[in-house]
Amino acid sequence: MAQPTFSTHLGMVDILPGEVEQWHTLERIIHEEAKKFNFEEIRTPILEQTELIARGVGQLTDIVSKEMFAFERGEDQYVLRPECTAPVARAYVEHHLDQRGGTQNLYYIGPMFRAEKPQKGRQRQFHQFGAEIIGAQDPAADVDIIALMMSIYDRIGIRNTTLKINSVGDPESRKIYTKALKDYLRPHLAELSEISQKRFENNPLRILDSKEQEDQPIVDNAPVITDFLTDETADHYKRVKALLRELNISFVEDPHLVRGLDYYTRTAFELISPDLGAQDALGGGGRYDLLIEEIGGQPTPAVGFAAGIERLLIACEELDIKLAEEDMLDVYIVTLGEKARSWAIKHLPRLREAGLSASMDYIGRSIKAQMKDADRENARHVIIVGENELSEGKFVLRDMKASEEVALPFDDILEELSA
């Protein structure tokens, strides 16, 4: 295959006609469900200040330490956003959205960027949708966020998923737990994988998430954070679980679930699909009560989720879920000769004004080629215009499915098709 002069960058893909329709369907469902849950859309810039992401997401995370597309221009440090919770929190603080009163229920859809090695379900530019409830610390908020996420998957038809939840604690319980965990791990340190050894000092909680074979027996017997929660946080977790049960949202507790972003506190959750392969997380989220203060706002509790659209599409394909029908065209005008073509270009607007989708041949193809083209475009009707029709003022209207034709004045055709 001859190499084209230009191609997309590694891990970035074009979404072509024929695929875009599925995105429209997904986006429509997301908008509709978000509206039902009384969430408002927010759109933030693709580029943020690097420092916002570094502080918000956490210096030690993989995302910040090695996956950012960052550059500088003049004095300013830019980064292509790798996720959208920190940007939404920034917008909340910057525009004093708390002054609108109550909680802010916000959702977003858009591209995110992480400089990882691409594989199935992982691209460098990928798309997420997500939602945040800012200003509520009640378990009802945690549960409504999860309910919104689940409701979107349910609408799409993806139901064989597993919701995993955990509580990653608040700073106080985490301090107690971290000490207990390190006390437990210290005698086993030499047996741990290299990467886990590196995490021992700066991020021991992440060792729990390890998928390294040699770590498994050690991790399996490690103390779990849920045994070290402060009373308040333990109660919060208990109430989240109770509410989920009442809503018939099934879940499994995973005491080793630790999400890769630093800002999570208390509730953490992840939605797993068996249809995805290696990258099996459809979406995830949790509570981040410290983030807004961290980036310069007032202490404000918040909870949210983010989910990947590409992974959703993979799951749909695996499950044979059809997201979009083929586009239909209402009318295709087939023309014979120069005069007919100029008649057609002048009459297309009237069809379109009547709310019909309408097109024609621009390149003087044969009638046969035009009919073929009309068929390819899924035209419901064809109007045939030639010398005879122009002189008689009656045009052939062909119903493509029924293969029936009538000759009518244009106004009658318009009326017929608008009916």
Next chain:
RNA sequence: GAGCCUGUAGCUCAGUUGGUUAGAGCGCCAGGUUGUGGCCCUGGAGGCCGUGGGUUCAAAUCCCAUCAGGCUCCCCA
């Protein structure tokens, strides 16, 4: 960052132990139907066999390098 796999037509892929002008299906264009789509028939266009080098009388085929892509580990959406 590490491992494994794959590069032949627009797409999906054949291509025997190296051996004439490199094939199929689908798609595209045209004709069969001097003004009618789908089905059918016929024809046509379209390939530096990813790129560079080597072995050989001879390379899509063997060897080396390189580039690109896919999958996996790590991590995440």
